[in-house]
Amino acid sequence: MQIINARLRQQPELFTLQIENGHFTKIEKQDGTLPSLKSATEVIDADGNLVCAPFVEPHIHLDAALTAGEPEWNQSGTLFEGIERWSQRKPMLNEADIRKRALSTIELLVQNGVQAIRTHADTTDPTLIGVRTLCALRDELKGKIDLQVVAFPQDGLLSYPNGLKLMEEALEIGADVVGGIPHFEYTRELGEQSIKKIIELAKKYDRLIDVHCDEIDDPNSRFLEFLACEALFHDMGDKVTASHTTAMHSYDNAYCSKLFRLLKNSGINFISCPTESIHLQGRFDTYPKRRGVTRVKELREANINVCLGQDSIFDPWYSLGNGKLLRTLDFAMHICQMMGYQDYEKALDMITDNSAKTMCLDNYGIEIGNPANFILLEGFDDYSVLRKQGEVLLSVRHGEIIMQRQPAQITSNPWVTT
Template sequence: MQIINARLRQRPELFSIQIEQGVFHKIEVQRQVIKATAQQIDAEQNLVCAPFVEPHIHLDAALTAGEPEWNQSGTLFEGIERWRQRKPMLDEADIRRRVLATIELLVQNGVQAIRTHADTTDPTLIGIKTLCAIRDELKDKIDIQVVAFPQDGMLSYPNGLALMEQALEIGADVVGGIPHFEYTRELGEESVKTIISLARKYDRLIDVHCDEIDDPNSRFLEFLAYQALRFDMGDKVTASHTTAMHSYDNAYCSKLFRLLKNSSINFISCPTESIHLQGRFDTFPKRRGVTRVKELLEAGMNVCLGQDSIFDPWYSLGNGKLLRTLDFALHICQMMGYQDYRQALDLITDNSAKTLCLENYGIKEGHPANFILLEGEDDYSVIRRQGEVLLSIREGKIIMQRQASKIVTLDYLMD
């Protein structure tokens, strides 16, 4: 397979990309536009990009909004209550149907790797079992990591710790947590210590729902970062959401950032969901309730973006398009300078791959030939136009393809 007339990120030239046996064999500069043969794929000067990575989503809850009731207040906490109502309705067939439909939606929009959370505060652990089974079944088609996530608290939920260990024994890839939802500060800190201990015992990654609240006194992030630093495992640790950071004062943040940078932990922001759920107790002024994405990036930390939900009790919209999430983030986080645009796709590609510890990711000779073709010639044009994903190739095989959007002008304004 050969791709011609391709653009690559941060490069002005055209490129020809030769793929052999599912691997990038040669990536060479083209001197001019080439007319494609029947054996070649013409990128038509669109952007060849590493695949999108969805680092934070709850597939077990996807496509359940309104079942049995809608989240009328729009709060995180009512979302948890609505999900608690939905859990007794879960079975393998129900989860499998919704998960596969959502994965298909993500694949259609350029995603080739997913980290999904699965609730462990369910005595049957049906979500964990089903998602681990789907992960194994689809391992040759898409990369999936399953997070054992104690939605109602690891230590505050009856038998929660035993269920977490059982989930890890079943095969969950990542240890999750939610320290701010534990009953007390002490239980929250103990849960973080337990998360670290379990990850070391089972050799797993860590992804914690951390300070997903507007409370400026919710400061489990510093505790998580210190534990990661203490045990030298920061690159394997992720703090998701951290929305309380939007309520921290600058004096505290200046101290906190030193620890965060030294810890080397990763950050995931879910801007569409956070701006919807947070600030619900404010009248005016009303907080955005999204973590300090721009400031974290400027401090040299690894930050990526996730969708979090697709049509579930916490967020009743969502269409599988990470470019939509990126567009929201740039607006909400006031990252609208041209230099922000030039690097923006990092937030849903390279940075996410680093967070998931994916190996051999990216467009490089010798790497697996995994990539997507985006409508546009660079990061800026793709984002401005919200261009379509035209092609998705995994290990040299086409897994999704669509035609570029075509607009027929009828000279309406000239009549």
């Protein structure tokens, strides 16, 4: 396969990409003449559009996807009513139910350029049906998509009956990542103990860590500093992720000045879910009303790895969602006031490279020798793709086309007269 007339990120020239045996073998600038096509069995003309590493969805809950309104809607729109509605839905879970919804959601993501997904699976369900089903799907889809499963104690690792035992069972089943939710434990002490247990289990089972951390408006919720400190002292920051951290929106600047020094030294990763956070947070405010999204812009400026996820698609916490990470990125740029041109130039990092780093994906990116995994985006650079919300025109995995669509065509303009 050859891709001709392609743009690459942060490069003004046109490129030709050669793919053989599922890997990139040549990436060359075009000199104005078309390259030799004799050796290519298939030639795709990118027509000046952007060839980009695949989108990565680092934070979603596939076990809960497509369940909004079952059996009741989250009428208040709050995080905690969402947890209550999910508790009602959990007894209805079974393997066929989860498989059907998860596969539908994965297909939606794939159609929008995603080739790697990190999903959370609730361990505060004595049957662990979500963990079992999603781990089985991960193994079935291996080679087609990278899927990581987080063992996530929605109702608390230590506050839920047998929560610790269920977590260990989930890791024995094969969950890839140890999850947590320290701010939802009954006490501060239990929250701190839960983080220590998470670190202990990750080391015991050689797993990654992804903690729902300080997903609350309370400025006194400061488990992030505890998680970062444990990651630093155990020298495992690159394997640790703090998701949400919405309380950071309410921290004062003096405290954040101290905190950011620790965060940078620890090397931990961050995931923000802006569409969901701006919807769920600030619910105790009248006006002024907080945005309730973590300090994405400040994290970027401090060179701390931060990426974006959708979190939910049509579930008890968020009743919208369409699988389009470009929409999530658009929200983040607006909400976090990242609207200078310098912010746009590398905007796609937050749904590509940064997410891949968070998930510790190997051989990710458009480089000679890497697997030929890429997407073709409607636009010629990060800014044009973001501004136009360009379509994903093509998705290629290991050199095989897994999705392709034609760009929309405007055939006439009724508002213009000749």
